[in-house]
Amino acid sequence: MNDMYILAIDTSCDETSVAVSKDTTILSNIISSQVELHKPFGGVVPSVAKRAHQERIDLVIQKALKTAKLSSHDIDVFAVTYGPGLAPALEVGVEKAKELSLLYKKPLAVVNHMEGHLYAVEFRRAPLLFPSLALLVSGNHTELVFVKNPSEYEILGETVDDAAGEAFDKVARMLGLGYPGGKILAQFAKQGDPTSYPFPLPMARVDDLNFSFSGIKAAAMRLIKQLTSDDARALTKKEIEDIAASFQTIAVKHLVRRTQKTLERMQEHIHFRSVILGGGVSANLLLREELRKLLKQYHIPLFYPKTPKLCMDNAAMIAIVAFHKAQRKEYVHNIQALERNPNARLDDVIV
Numbered sequence: 287m288n289d290m291y292i293l294a295i296d297t298s299c300d301e302t303s304v305a306v307s308k309d310t311t312i313l314s315n316i317i318s319s320q321v322e323l324h325k326p327f328g329g330v331v332p333s334v335a336k337r338a339h340q341e342r343i344d345l346v347i348q349k350a351l352k353t354a355k356l357s358s359h360d361i362d363v364f365a366v367t368y369g370p371g372l373a374p375a376l377e378v379g380v381e382k383a384k385e386l387s388l389l390y391k392k393p394l395a396v397v398n399h400m401e402g403h404l405y406a407v408e409f410r411r412a413p414l415l416f417p418s419l420a421l422l423v424s425g426n427h428t429e430l431v432f433v434k435n436p437s438e439y440e441i442l443g444e445t446v447d448d449a450a451g452e453a454f455d456k457v458a459r460m461l462g463l464g465y466p467g468g469k470i471l472a473q474f475a476k477q478g479d480p481t482s483y484p485f486p487l488p489m490a491r492v493d494d495l496n497f498s499f500s501g502i503k504a505a506a507m508r509l510i511k512q513l514t515s516d517d518a519r520a521l522t523k524k525e526i527e528d529i530a531a532s533f534q535t536i537a538v539k540h541l542v543r544r545t546q547k548t549l550e551r552m553q554e555h556i557h558f559r560s561v562i563l564g565g566g567v568s569a570n571l572l573l574r575e576e577l578r579k580l581l582k583q584y585h586i587p588l589f590y591p592k593t594p595k596l597c598m599d600n601a602a603m604i605a606i607v608a609f610h611k612a613q614r615k616e617y618v619h620n621i622q623a624l625e626r627n628p629n630a631r632l633d634d635v636i637v
């Protein structure tokens with residue numbers, strides 16, 4: 287069979303990303319980050335994101351093609367994230383992919399952003415094993431997913447309030463570590479004592495597989511107020527490190543406990559061939575270590591993306607899902623009518 291060249295676009299949040307792949311090999315994976323634009327607001331502003339995507343998308347496409355040493359005419363399949371994400375941001379990528387697909391008369395594959403995070407591990411170890419359990423932890427989502435076979439998913443549990451990454455970012459902000467602070471918080475946590483401030487384990491007595499992070503976040507806020515006597519003084523470096531370590535420990539424990547509960551519940555009838563960790567928070571070293579320890583007891587291998595870049599939002603992960611869809615000829619039938627879906631769910635993936 288001939289090589290298949292795919293150009294994939296992801297504009298789901300605050301990164302304009304375009305990747306070019308040849309089958310399952312990444313030829314380019316360009317990410318134009320808008321972090322600096324959103325920093326003053328302490329979060330992503332949808333209208334600012336939309337404008338930045340519009341301004342950058344053509345340049346990022348050109349750069350992705352140039353890095354891959356290809357032209358638009360060489361592309362066999364165009365692919366784009368249709369959701370979940372910010373509607374105004376998604377719109378830019380979807381409209382551009384429609385335009386390219388119609389102009390070059392090539393098929394268009396649409397990809398769920400979370401499916402991308404899940405398949406990002408394939409760059410380390412192809413192909414994915416079925417059935418698997420996926421723990422997807424990003425800035426907007428936290429979910430445990432039963433991966434039955436390619437493109438058949440069941441969400442077993444999800445957050446009832448904040449996502450894991452969102453909680454890391456919010457606590458980092460309270461500690462004055464900037465935005466987005468998840469990664470910086472994890473660095474401060476390395477120096478801290480995780481036993482200094484015992485936060486309550488969320489949902490310890492709730493017998494489902496959902497997550498909740500708002501309780502730990504509120505506890506961190508109360509603690510910081512107490513320590514600084516309602517902002518009359520700043521936190522010391524030691525306090526910041528200790529709070530970061532205590533928060534990270536409890537957040538990771540919550541994620542690992544929920545994963546353990548899922549395995550306990552399902553192990554009688556299902557043998558998971560792997561646990562897949564995906565999304566931005568999968569870059570967290572403590573989370574990887576604690577999950578690895580847990581899975582050793584179950585003799586299940588843990589897979590996570592090969593590089594930090596592949597953990598975060600990027601279009602290469604969209605390209606790899608598109609490759610599988612292309613093998614199954616799952617293309618959009620009516621390109622003109624295609625619309626973004628900001629609330630797209632993994633258990634409702636469109637083909």
Ligand code: KG4
Binds near residue numbers: 299466468469569570
């Ligand atoms: O998947 P992603 O790039 O974007 C979304 O789809 O949301 O995830 C970004 C999230 C941010 O909340 C960021 O703070 C978090 O991943 N993150 C981390 C680490 N690196 C990134 N959280 C904890 N520890 C890290 N090392």
Ligand code: ZN
Binds near residue numbers: 403424565598599
């Ligand atoms: Zn993401």
